[in-house]
Amino acid sequence: MLDWFSEISTPLLILGGMALAFGALLGFAAVRFKVEGDPLVEQVDALLPQTQCGQCGYPGCRPYAEAIVHGEKINKCPPGGQSTINALANLLDVEPMPLDAEHGEEKETKMVAFIREAECIGCTKCIQACPVDAIVGAAKYMHTVISDECTGCDLCVEPCPVDCIEMVPLETPLQGWHPEKPPEGIELIASDRRQLSKRSAA
Amino acid sequence: MSSEQQQLRRESALERRAAREAQLIASDQKRQKARALRPNDFPGGVYPPENKHQSTGEPIGSIPLAEQLVVPLLQHTGSTAIPLVKLGETVLKGQKIAEADGLISCSLHAPTSGKVVAIEPAAVPHPSGLPADCITIDADGEDRWCELQPCEDFRRFTPVELLEKIRDCGISGMGGAGFPTAVKLDPHGGVEIDTLIINGTECEPYITADDMLMRERAEEIIAGVEIISYILDEPERVLIGIEDNKPEAIAAMRAAAEGTRFDIVVFPTKYPSGGEKQLIQILTGREVPNKGLPANVGIVCQNVGTARAVYRAVRFGEPLISRVTTVVGKALERQRNIEVPIGTPIKHILKAHGAHRGLMQKVIIGGPMMGYTIDDTSAPVIKTTNCLLVPTVEELPPAPPAQACIRCGFCAEACPASLLPQQLYWYARADDHEKLQAYNLFDCIECGCCSYVCPSSIPLVQYYRAAKGDIRTAEQEKEKADRARERFEFRKLRMERAEKEKQAKREARRKAAELARRQREESGGAEAEAAQKEADLVAAALARVKAKQASPEQQLARAQRSLTSAEGRVERLQQKLEAAEEKQRDQLAAQLKAAELKLQEARQKLAEAERQAETAAEAGRESTPGQDDPQARAQSAIEKAKAAAAARAAMSPAEKLAGEIDALKARVEKARARLEKACSAGDANVEAFEKALQNLQQKLEAKLREQKQAGEEKQ
Amino acid sequence: MSLMRATSPHARAGDSTAKVMLQVAAATLPGVLALVIYFGIGVLINIALCSITALACEAAIVKLRQRPVAFYLKDCSAFVTALLLGIALPPYCPWWLPVIGASTAIVLAKHLYGGMGYNPFNPAMVGYVVLLISFPVDMTRWVGPAEIINGAPGIDEALSLVFGFGGYNVDGFTRATPLDIVRLNESVLLSQLYATEPVLDQGTVAGLGWEAANFGFLIGGLFLLFRRVITWHAPVAMLGTLTLMSLLFYDSGSSLSEGSPMLHLFSGATMLGAFFIITDPVSGATSNKGRLTFGAGVGLLVYIIRAWGSYPDAVAFAVLLMNFAAPTIDNYTLPRTYGHKSARRATDLEER
Numbered sequence A: 001m002l003d004w005f006s007e008i009s010t011p012l013l014i015l016g017g018m019a020l021a022f023g024a025l026l027g028f029a030a031v032r033f034k035v036e037g038d039p040l041v042e043q044v045d046a047l048l049p050q051t052q053c054g055q056c057g058y059p060g061c062r063p064y065a066e067a068i069v070h071g072e073k074i075n076k077c078p079p080g081g082q083s084t085i086n087a088l089a090n091l092l093d094v095e096p097m098p099l100d101a102e103h104g105e106e107k108e109t110k111m112v113a114f115i116r117e118a119e120c121i122g123c124t125k126c127i128q129a130c131p132v133d134a135i136v137g138a139a140k141y142m143h144t145v146i147s148d149e150c151t152g153c154d155l156c157v158e159p160c161p162v163d164c165i166e167m168v169p170l171e172t173p174l175q176g177w178h179p180e181k182p183p184e185g186i187e188l189i190a191s192d193r194r195q196l197s198k199r200s201a202a
Numbered sequence B: 001m002s003s004e005q006q007q008l009r010r011e012s013a014l015e016r017r018a019a020r021e022a023q024l025i026a027s028d029q030k031r032q033k034a035r036a037l038r039p040n041d042f043p044g045g046v047y048p049p050e051n052k053h054q055s056t057g058e059p060i061g062s063i064p065l066a067e068q069l070v071v072p073l074l075q076h077t078g079s080t081a082i083p084l085v086k087l088g089e090t091v092l093k094g095q096k097i098a099e100a101d102g103l104i105s106c107s108l109h110a111p112t113s114g115k116v117v118a119i120e121p122a123a124v125p126h127p128s129g130l131p132a133d134c135i136t137i138d139a140d141g142e143d144r145w146c147e148l149q150p151c152e153d154f155r156r157f158t159p160v161e162l163l164e165k166i167r168d169c170g171i172s173g174m175g176g177a178g179f180p181t182a183v184k185l186d187p188h189g190g191v192e193i194d195t196l197i198i199n200g201t202e203c204e205p206y207i208t209a210d211d212m213l214m215r216e217r218a219e220e221i222i223a224g225v226e227i228i229s230y231i232l233d234e235p236e237r238v239l240i241g242i243e244d245n246k247p248e249a250i251a252a253m254r255a256a257a258e259g260t261r262f263d264i265v266v267f268p269t270k271y272p273s274g275g276e277k278q279l280i281q282i283l284t285g286r287e288v289p290n291k292g293l294p295a296n297v298g299i300v301c302q303n304v305g306t307a308r309a310v311y312r313a314v315r316f317g318e319p320l321i322s323r324v325t326t327v328v329g330k331a332l333e334r335q336r337n338i339e340v341p342i343g344t345p346i347k348h349i350l351k352a353h354g355a356h357r358g359l360m361q362k363v364i365i366g367g368p369m370m371g372y373t374i375d376d377t378s379a380p381v382i383k384t385t386n387c388l389l390v391p392t393v394e395e396l397p398p399a400p401p402a403q404a405c406i407r408c409g410f411c412a413e414a415c416p417a418s419l420l421p422q423q424l425y426w427y428a429r430a431d432d433h434e435k436l437q438a439y440n441l442f443d444c445i446e447c448g449c450c451s452y453v454c455p456s457s458i459p460l461v462q463y464y465r466a467a468k469g470d471i472r473t474a475e476q477e478k479e480k481a482d483r484a485r486e487r488f489e490f491r492k493l494r495m496e497r498a499e500k501e502k503q504a505k506r507e508a509r510r511k512a513a514e515l516a517r518r519q520r521e522e523s524g525g526a527e528a529e530a531a532q533k534e535a536d537l538v539a540a541a542l543a544r545v546k547a548k549q550a551s552p553e554q555q556l557a558r559a560q561r562s563l564t565s566a567e568g569r570v571e572r573l574q575q576k577l578e579a580a581e582e583k584q585r586d587q588l589a590a591q592l593k594a595a596e597l598k599l600q601e602a603r604q605k606l607a608e609a610e611r612q613a614e615t616a617a618e619a620g621r622e623s624t625p626g627q628d629d630p631q632a633r634a635q636s637a638i639e640k641a642k643a644a645a646a647a648r649a650a651m652s653p654a655e656k657l658a659g660e661i662d663a664l665k666a667r668v669e670k671a672r673a674r675l676e677k678a679c680s681a682g683d684a685n686v687e688a689f690e691k692a693l694q695n696l697q698q699k700l701e702a703k704l705r706e707q708k709q710a711g712e713e714k715q
Numbered sequence C: 001m002s003l004m005r006a007t008s009p010h011a012r013a014g015d016s017t018a019k020v021m022l023q024v025a026a027a028t029l030p031g032v033l034a035l036v037i038y039f040g041i042g043v044l045i046n047i048a049l050c051s052i053t054a055l056a057c058e059a060a061i062v063k064l065r066q067r068p069v070a071f072y073l074k075d076c077s078a079f080v081t082a083l084l085l086g087i088a089l090p091p092y093c094p095w096w097l098p099v100i101g102a103s104t105a106i107v108l109a110k111h112l113y114g115g116m117g118y119n120p121f122n123p124a125m126v127g128y129v130v131l132l133i134s135f136p137v138d139m140t141r142w143v144g145p146a147e148i149i150n151g152a153p154g155i156d157e158a159l160s161l162v163f164g165f166g167g168y169n170v171d172g173f174t175r176a177t178p179l180d181i182v183r184l185n186e187s188v189l190l191s192q193l194y195a196t197e198p199v200l201d202q203g204t205v206a207g208l209g210w211e212a213a214n215f216g217f218l219i220g221g222l223f224l225l226f227r228r229v230i231t232w233h234a235p236v237a238m239l240g241t242l243t244l245m246s247l248l249f250y251d252s253g254s255s256l257s258e259g260s261p262m263l264h265l266f267s268g269a270t271m272l273g274a275f276f277i278i279t280d281p282v283s284g285a286t287s288n289k290g291r292l293t294f295g296a297g298v299g300l301l302v303y304i305i306r307a308w309g310s311y312p313d314a315v316a317f318a319v320l321l322m323n324f325a326a327p328t329i330d331n332y333t334l335p336r337t338y339g340h341k342s343a344r345r346a347t348d349l350e351e352r
């Protein structure tokens, strides 16, 4: 009888003790290493281009990031383009998909807004439209774009009553230029080679 | 023996001992110095054929002045200079034509006298081949100097004044990247400079500009070194490093340095011993820390050409407007060094040296190891152009196609920075930025040794340059994105706050009105009742304004009406207040306050109604009232943009064009309506609206033309 | 006039991959010569068979992968692989051994991993090990030196041995290798063994023929070192470790001794391995420190397998095992870059 009892009780005690110890450890870890906020949203947001253009259908990049975390498709951001989609796919461990054309196309060159200052009537409409406060000016005074802060989101062009805002390609200064990676040559796999020959033929 | 004699003997013994000690100390010092000056070696390096004899046969020559000189605004590391001259202005030789923009920048001077004929982008010597802003001067051929300020004795000036002078004369490093010299010579935040290194190494094959300069202008260089050493508060050691393949230059420099405390250190020839970091390692055994500057280890490094430029600037007040350049290569009839004004077009130089068009395959600025090619020879010589290399195909054949890396490790053995080029190559191809940084990509000095030895002829350096650029761009973009995010969040916060404040105000107004009504009910004055009625009327009008079914015009009209009535009421109340008796006064004051608030509100509503009317007119349809929440407005704009984008994406080019035309037409209409309204209202902006309308019409016409053309092409 | 755009450097040292490979091939000459002198022309037949197979496989695969065939054959890397495999195989082995070995080396070990420069394992050694495991009997039959077996097989004998006609049996020529002899010995002192076994008796330190061949490869290796095709790190580390280990377990020549250092250095495939196999850059470690580690590892493993393993020679196994370790070695042996206080680890940034 006693034997039987101890045979059962020893493993029980050991297992129970272990369960307690690990439970305590886990509990401690949960408190000690608690992560503030939703880290995934932060991570997704960090990958989005922060153009804040709203082309994705959300009023800014962060709302879109939140939506993505809640299951929205990852291919709705034209400014970020394919590279952003790939990065998101990598982060969220899903298949990368092509950009959803419904939201616009990826632009080749970076653009910034430019206000033809002589024509500006100082209506402040563009200031209200700019999501990143990149336009300075006061009512009835000429406005101008801080091109360093402008994300090229296009939102200020439409509201201007005198149509004096245009998007100009962002110039690369000589200091910022760098050579391209050498073209992939001999070591290409077959399909790439065909593409390459097509490209060189064009 | 007399005590005197003893004294004498003792003294002579003391003297002897002292002399012996002095001698010992001196020889010890000599030994120490010899030990200190023994050059070290650096890892890696290669021994490319030197090819220096071609251009050292003749003394430094000169060529006739070019008709037009092109002075790029960016010839140095840092920000582009700001032009000081206007188009058509006449300038004198040496006159300042562009001012440094900020600290790390360099001013520019006219290389000859003449007229400024253009300030616009032109071809510049840059690996990108992109044009950049230049000042073009039509030489008048007289070469008239502006007034200069010579100075016999530089020691009369403080180092700060001398630095100012150097900055003013636009001197930047003449050996490598062209870092502004004044910045380099400035005492760096308290670090003590104990060693000044003058770089006469010139390790690149073919280039002999510094070599010839040292042979022919050694005194000027030494004089310049004296000035630099004075500015740096006389560093303990001044070392002039020269490779042992320039015996004439070494002899000339030794002769010129006679009687100074400067040491000429000669060391074996090996590429890239002239790299700043490598030279420091050779001469002092120290290493410039990663991400640091030579100044961090107490060293300042200057090129011999720069030293000479400093001398000429301080002694004669001459700005940096000419330099010695090697013109070399088998495609030329004459190979030598020339002193040319900065801004001389390269094709002018090539012509003067009999460039053979058939043989010329590329023009390299700099040497064969680190130089870059240009494709437009109208680019000018700039402050950093130390060599024009015009080789034939046989001389420097184009690289054979790259093969796979066999990981032979030759590159790692040749790398002076002890990197693993084969691993960097691997990760650069895979765009693995993290790994590239782990393998210290940014310590690569782009010397080209690895590509030089690679048996698979992989353009390794190009991979590194591209990868470095990509990483930098990515970092900048990240930074910009972070800033945009911050600004966006801030704006959101601000708008929320504004919204809250508005809400609070509304609340306060409501409370005030409540209070007033209660008071009125208590007092029950006839006048107050009338006022109350009127106030109700206003409220009703406002409610109507708010109502959705009202058209914008109606809303506007109503708002205006209510405003007038509210104004009238306030006036009346004020009059009454004046006429009223003492005890009623308080009540009336409260009423007045309420009425005034109403008035304010009415004004606001009016403004808003006006705005809505405008937007409604713009859209040519019913407006959506109640949009005082900017976020909602942004949302609707977004919706609109989204719809438009979606529509655009689905369309063919012709359809797109048609769509654009339609949009433009709508905008033209909008603009016209706006203009008419502005005209009738006597708006101050009528002109602007007119112009905008014209602009839009022009755009529309252009698009229509395009459409027509496209249509014709189709047929 | 259109000017060419090119990136620096515009000058090149003029080395080419083919040149490097051909130098390696040339450096095997003394060793091969010694093998021919002492063991007859069997090794040449092996080399020829391996080369033909390897080049054919290379061409076929390159063609399959749709790349320029001539361009790839010109780099000679397939030839060098075949050469090394041919040297390592036992002379007069049946013809299908070299053919299988070479095709395994090229197809399996090289091209399946992406071709030249991408193979994690030394192709020649993969080929060798595949054969050794699949056909242990054929792979361990080494003919004795010519003097002991009364003359190496002539051309006709050799061909009939290799292609299996004429009823010759290779057993008539085979003898135990010095390493085998020492390993299997458990009863007599080493000195007695040296006196009784003809192979050891007629040689000086490590067996007739074997020592000459190893000496030949040593000379070839020195040539490569002189030409700076290889660095000294891996060979020195391997030979050093091997010497150290054999000294430790020499046991002053008792019957349990595992053989003298000289025996280990100059017998088996030691020198071939040290200068030609472990210096293969593709599958080895990258930095000099890494090469030292890699070489030492190979030396240690070679001794362990020779002394206590069941295979007579161990270079192939040791090299393959160390190939596994190469990426890890690389990670911990980055050189100290200019301007850095200490060397980094490649995974530092990721672990942070």
Ligand code: SF4
Binding pocket: A048, A049, A050, A051, A052, A053, A054, A055, A056, A057, A058, A059, A060, A061, A062, A064, A076, A077, A078, A079, A080
């Ligand atoms: S579409 Fe615009 S707002 Fe949306 S995530 Fe992309 S950049 Fe941000």
Ligand code: SF4
Binding pocket: A112, A113, A129, A130, A131, A132, A133, A134, A135, A145, A149, A150, A151, A152, A153, A154, A155, A156, A157
């Ligand atoms: S200035 Fe215009 S384009 Fe630039 S961020 Fe602001 S709204 Fe967007």
Ligand code: SF4
Binding pocket: B404, B405, B406, B407, B408, B409, B410, B411, B412, B421, B422, B425, B450, B453, B454, B455, B456, B457, B458, B460
């Ligand atoms: S030199 Fe060329 S082939 Fe050799 S390891 Fe370096 S990159 Fe690879």
Ligand code: SF4
Binding pocket: B411, B414, B415, B416, B417, B418, B419, B421, B443, B444, B445, B446, B447, B448, B449, B450, B451, B460, B461, B464
């Ligand atoms: S270019 Fe960079 S990686 Fe190549 S040898 Fe020079 S420093 Fe080393």
